Amino acid sequence: MKRKVVLCLAALAVIVGAAALGVTGWMVFQPGPYAFATGKPVPLSAYQGPAPTGVPVELAGADPAMRGAYVAAMADCQACHTAPGGKPFAGGRAFVLPFGTIYTPNLTPDPETGIGNWTDAQFLNAVHRGVAPDGSHYYPAFPYPSYTMLSDEDVLAIKAHLFSLLPVKQANRPNTFGFPYNQRWLMAIWSALFNPDERFRPVPEQSPEWNRGAYLVEAAGHCxxxxxxxxxxxxxxxxxxxxxxxxxxxxxxxxxxxxxxxxxxxxxxxxxxxxxxxxxxxxxxxxxxxxxxxxxxxxxxxxxxxxxxxxxxxxVPAVKGDLPALAGPAPATPQLAGLDNPVGKRIFEGNCASCHAWTGAGAAREEAQLTGVRAVNDPGGANVALMVLHGSGAPTPHRPHMPGFGNAYSNDEIAAVTNYVTARFGARSSTLTAADIAALREAN
Ligand code: HEC
Ligand code: HEC
Ligand code: HEC
Known part of the structure; x- marks a missing residue:
């Protein structure tokens, strides 16, 4: 009897162990980012087609500064490494994660607070492997598992671009992670599992255009x-x-x-x-x-x-999602229940309709069309609410501007107008509450 129990327990342990290994294995042994494509990837050096890396042919003869700026733009390092209203690349932008806030470091060539003293090898190690000059490991909030696919030349072109900028003296802010998330050594294990540390491998069976696109999307654009x-x-x-x-x-x-x-x-x-x-x-x-x-x-x-x-x-193959089909440019049946929303209706009439038109078709500018748009047809409602909170951000010369209403309205009012807009112009009404809006204010 005793033996049977022991045997059963042993069998159970094996099953649980195998299941845990299975789940871990399932997560760890992932297909590569473009494993869906027919063909056999080869090392860049063995690829016969036009180079998928670097600048496009039109810019091949441009001076190194221009080429560096182009590659840096391809990889969009600036967005994360610039604080709202701050100097470009000087860091300090906050990323709020469930376990704390992390701030991006200063990438300008200031020798004390930036990366002015870094060697090429140190820079490559950071961007390809997520390893700092002192050997510690970066969190994947820095998307090095994508950038690891960038060629050495492109990473060094970005470094040259950064080193051509004016140094900005701005100290880095430490992250606010608590235990155990503040243990950087754990990231060594994480990156051993999830960072392939491998440069982009073109697929000869695919067109040169496809290979260039794969490099731009997977390695540089980190979509x-x-x-x-x-x-x-x-x-x-x-x-x-x-x-x-x-x-x-x-x-x-x-x-x-x-x-x-x-x-x-x-x-x-x-x-x-x-x-x-x-x-x-x-x-x-x-x-x-x-x-x-x-x-x-x-x-x-x-x-x-x-x-x-x-x-x-x-x-890229279709992944079935749970978003409803778009209601189209003239939703036939606005969600009547959602329209029983006097606060949302009052705000829309008073503060939105002048630019977006009563029909949602957009008044002065076609960019202000609300119908047929994914964000408005998303019953989650987050992007509509964030638009109302922040507007379209800092005005730019080539885009029409929408002001933010985050200071003008309470969380209840923002939830109400969001639910009204999705009910009236979208496929299904959102059901946001004041608490949801408070959470969105925190996240952003
Ligand atoms: C999605 C946001 C994001 C993007 C895009 C991004 N970074 Fe970062 N980067 C971070 C964060 C966050 C850290 C800090 C990581 C940490 O502290 O563990 C970081 C750290 C770094 C560091 C380490 C600096 C130091 O002082 O230790 C370097 C170098 C760096 N990034 C370079 C780049 C380059 C080059 C690009 C573009 C190819 C880039 N980053 C794009 C978020 C980003
Ligand atoms: C920093 C995060 C981020 C990165 C990087 C990013 N996107 Fe997006 N993308 C978003 C968000 C958020 C939206 C929704 C925007 C909105 O509602 O206005 C979006 C929307 C889109 C849409 C419109 C989808 C729709 O149904 O309306 C397309 C297409 C798209 N992204 C393509 C790309 C491609 C291609 C890349 C890489 C070159 C990329 N994105 C990189 C965050 C990102
Ligand atoms: C001064 C004119 C103006 C007002 C007032 C205004 N908007 Fe906008 N809105 C715009 C413009 C212009 C755009 C397009 C911005 C861009 O091109 O980035 C826009 C974009 C949007 C979007 C994103 C649409 C998309 O394609 O994803 C939403 C949602 C939205 N507005 C909702 C509202 C709501 C709700 C209100 C009222 C609380 C409002 N807007 C008030 C001008 C306005």
Whole structure:
């Protein structure tokens, strides 16, 4: 009898152990970011096609400063390494995570507070492996598992660009992580599991344009860092590649080929317009972190490079999401229950309709169209609420501006107008509460 119990316990232990290993293995042994593509990736040196790395052919003859600036824009290092209203690349931008806040460091060449004393090897180690000059490890809030695919030449071109900037003296702020998250050595284990530490490998069976797009999207543009969901260990879940995730409180939508929840029915022209200008007719505007990616990175790229990104994006397999089909430019049946919302209605009539039109079609500017737009058709409502809170951010010369109402309205009022907008113009009403708005204020 005793023996039987021991045997049963042993069997149970084996099953539990195997299950735990299985789950861990499932998370650790991920397909690569472009394993979906037919063909066998080869090392860059063995690839016969035109170089997928570096600057596009038009700029091959440009001076090194210009090439460095282009590669830095491709990788969009500036967005994260600049505080709101702060000097470019001087760091200090806060990222609020569930276990504390982390601040980006100063990347200007100031020798004391920036990276002015760093060698090429130290810089490569940081960007490819997430290892600091003192041997400690960075948190993956610095997306080095994507940047590890950048070629050495491109990383060093970025370094040269950074070293050409005026040094800014601004001390780095330590993160506020508590135990055990403040144990940087744990990140050594994390990166051993989740950072392949491998440069981009082109796929000869795919077109040169596709390979350039793969490099721009996966290595430089790190689109998946925002658009791919994460597993329990905070690594990108490549099995749901581009299936949608959250970035600083904003919803980074499904950009796989799914026709309902994703971008499967966007035309190549619409995608190119959205990525290069932040707006595609009838598809809405790029706001929040996506607005920054357009402003600082994508809008700086050549037409051919945007075309390559679109070619690659269109090849990413569909991931089924749970977003409803878009209600279209003239929603036939506004959600009547959601419209029984006098506070939301009053605010929309008083403060939104002048620019967005009573029909949601946009009054003065086509960018202000609310119908047919993903954010308005997202029953989560976060991006609409964040637009009301912050508006379109600092005014820029090439984009129309929307003011923020975060100081003018209470959390209740912002929830009400968001729920009204999604009910009236979207596929399904959001059900945000004042507490949700408070949480969005915290996250952003
Ligand atoms: C998504 C935000 C994000 C982007 C994009 C980003 N970084 Fe960072 N970076 C961080 C964070 C956060 C840290 C701090 C990590 C830590 O403290 O563990 C960091 C740290 C660094 C460091 C270490 C500096 C030091 O003083 O120790 C370097 C170097 C760096 N980043 C370079 C880059 C370069 C080059 C790019 C573009 C190719 C880039 N970063 C893009 C968030 C980002
Ligand atoms: C820092 C996070 C971040 C990065 C990096 C990022 N995105 Fe986004 N993206 C977002 C967010 C957030 C939205 C939603 C914006 C909105 O609602 O206005 C979005 C929206 C989009 C949309 C529109 C989707 C829709 O249904 O309306 C496309 C297309 C897109 N991103 C493509 C890309 C591509 C391609 C890249 C890489 C080159 C990229 N994004 C990089 C955060 C990001
Ligand atoms: C002064 C004019 C103005 C007012 C007032 C205004 N908006 Fe906007 N709104 C705009 C413009 C212009 C855009 C496009 C911004 C851009 O191009 O980045 C926009 C964008 C938006 C978006 C994003 C649409 C998308 O494509 O993703 C939402 C949601 C939105 N506004 C909701 C509201 C609500 C709700 C109110 C009232 C509380 C409001 N707006 C008040 C001008 C305005």
């Amino acid at each position: 998946g860092e925002c658009h791919t969901p994460r597993n329990l260990m905070q690594a990108l879940d490549q099995r749901a590649k581009f299936g949608g995730a959250t970035a600083e409180g904003w919803t980074a939508y499904n950009i796989s080929a799914d026709k309902v929840s994703g971008i499967g029915d966007w035309s190549a022209e619409e995608l190119a317009a959205y990525l290069s200008t932040g707006h595609a007719h009838g598809r809405g505007v790029a706001s929040g972190p996506m607005g920054e990616a357009v402003e600082l990175s994508l809008s700086q790229l050549t037409k051919a490079d945007i075309g390559a990104i679109v070619t690659y994006l269109k090849s």
